[in-house]
Amino acid sequence: MSGSRHDTPALTARLDDFLCFSIYAAEHAFSRAYKPLLAEIGLTYPQYLVMTVLWEEDDQSVGQLGTKLSLESSTLTPLLKRLEAEGLLTRHRDKQDERVVRVKLTQPGDKLRNRAAKIPACILSASGMSLDELGKLRDQITQLTKRLEEAV
Amino acid sequence: MSGSRHDTPALTARLDDFLCFSIYAAEHAFSRAYKPLLAEIGLTYPQYLVMTVLWEEDDQSVGQLGTKLSLESSTLTPLLKRLEAEGLLTRHRDKQDERVVRVKLTQPGDKLRNRAAKIPACILSASGMSLDELGKLRDQITQLTKRLEEAV
DNA sequence: AACGATTAAATCGTATACGATTAATTATCG
DNA sequence: CGATAATTAATCGTATACGATTTAATCGTT
Numbered sequence: 001m002s003g004s005r006h007d008t009p010a011l012t013a014r015l016d017d018f019l020c021f022s023i024y025a026a027e028h029a030f031s032r033a034y035k036p037l038l039a040e041i042g043l044t045y046p047q048y049l050v051m052t053v054l055w056e057e058d059d060q061s062v063g064q065l066g067t068k069l070s071l072e073s074s075t076l077t078p079l080l081k082r083l084e085a086e087g088l089l090t091r092h093r094d095k096q097d098e099r100v101v102r103v104k105l106t107q108p109g110d111k112l113r114n115r116a117a118k119i120p121a122c123i124l125s126a127s128g129m130s131l132d133e134l135g136k137l138r139d140q141i142t143q144l145t146k147r148l149e150e151a152v
Numbered sequence: 153m154s155g156s157r158h159d160t161p162a163l164t165a166r167l168d169d170f171l172c173f174s175i176y177a178a179e180h181a182f183s184r185a186y187k188p189l190l191a192e193i194g195l196t197y198p199q200y201l202v203m204t205v206l207w208e209e210d211d212q213s214v215g216q217l218g219t220k221l222s223l224e225s226s227t228l229t230p231l232l233k234r235l236e237a238e239g240l241l242t243r244h245r246d247k248q249d250e251r252v253v254r255v256k257l258t259q260p261g262d263k264l265r266n267r268a269a270k271i272p273a274c275i276l277s278a279s280g281m282s283l284d285e286l287g288k289l290r291d292q293i294t295q296l297t298k299r300l301e302e303a304v
Numbered sequence: 305a306a307c308g309a310t311t312a313a314a315t316c317g318t319a320t321a322c323g324a325t326t327a328a329t330t331a332t333c334g
Numbered sequence: 335c336g337a338t339a340a341t342t343a344a345t346c347g348t349a350t351a352c353g354a355t356t357t358a359a360t361c362g363t364t
Contacts, residue, residue: 019286022297023178024179024182049167063342063343070180074346078319078320082319120170123172140289142168148178198350213313223351224351225312229313229315234349252311
């Protein structure tokens with residue numbers, strides 16, 4: 001057996017040991033869990049996140065959305081154009097500062113909130129966890145994210 | 153105030169309340185934390201995950217890799233072709249079953265493991281958590297993923 | 305052996321996602 | 335006031351990622 005490349009397993013952690021991979025897998029799982037629910041209202045998962053930010057606070061700039069979602073304009077611009085083409089929002093240059101593009105919900109975009117309202121409960125139920133457990137887990141992950149961002 | 157669209161905030165959970173968003177953000181943070189480290193060895197984050205699976209066990213089919221990473225062949229095939237073009241692995245049809253493509257590390261691909269070996273420790277340090285905390289968090293997330301997958 | 309069902313990858317179209325660059329506008333400082 | 339710096343989106347090139355379809359090979363049943 002000596003000399004085989006499998007003599008030194010300690011060099012490579014097993015994928016299942018990686019916290020980053022558990023997050024990667026969970027992200028996939030969430031995306032898949034949301035997909036059928038979002039398909040009913042014609043949104044993708046990232047589009048749903050953008051709409052959620054706008055339902056929370058309307059009339060935000062591309063930059064504000066990017067900060068909240070950790071996304072670049074190179075990602076947001078095409079995504080927002082698709083939502084605009086769907087008639088869910090408008091994009092207009094800010095009169096005071098023409099560099100800024102302000103994103104506003106249309107009436108259909110605002111109305112969609114009602115149809116999306118039941119989705120979080122579906123996911124909660126699918127997760128099989130209590131609101132309390134979920135909140136604790138969320139806070140731990142958020143703190144981890146904060147530390148990773150500080151370290152970079 | 154009555155009649156404003158902001159009368160019913162309960163309809164829309166705040167984005168920060170979403171566990172799914174904390175995972176989404178953590179996935180981004182991990183990806184960004186890994187990026188400079190992986191750039192040194194010329195890998196992207198998904199490519200690193202594939203290589204990790206192969207370092208763990210060489211000579212796997214595209215399907216096996218897909219199962220372990222929750223990825224479709226439509227994602228893996230182009231990714232594997234890039235790694236093949238880099239000379240890190242080979243792709244060959246299985247002699248016993250020509251439907252199957254077996255992926256094997258080349259010597260450079262195997263050697264890369266040594267250069268990648270220090271990366272997990274860097275991330276661990278950046279996360280600012282103990283191995284024990286990390287393990288507990290990982291197990292909770294893995295369980296959550298399992299439940300979400302079962303519910304779909 | 306034969307033929308329909310199943311399986312494994314690959315392909316295609318669409319949608320993120322990011323870094324680097326560009327374009328347009330605004331701020332700043334001499 | 336005017337040149338330069340800084341800011342904001344948009345654009346471009348590359349790399350995931352998935353669903354649906356296609357292709358090729360194998361399996362199952364008769």
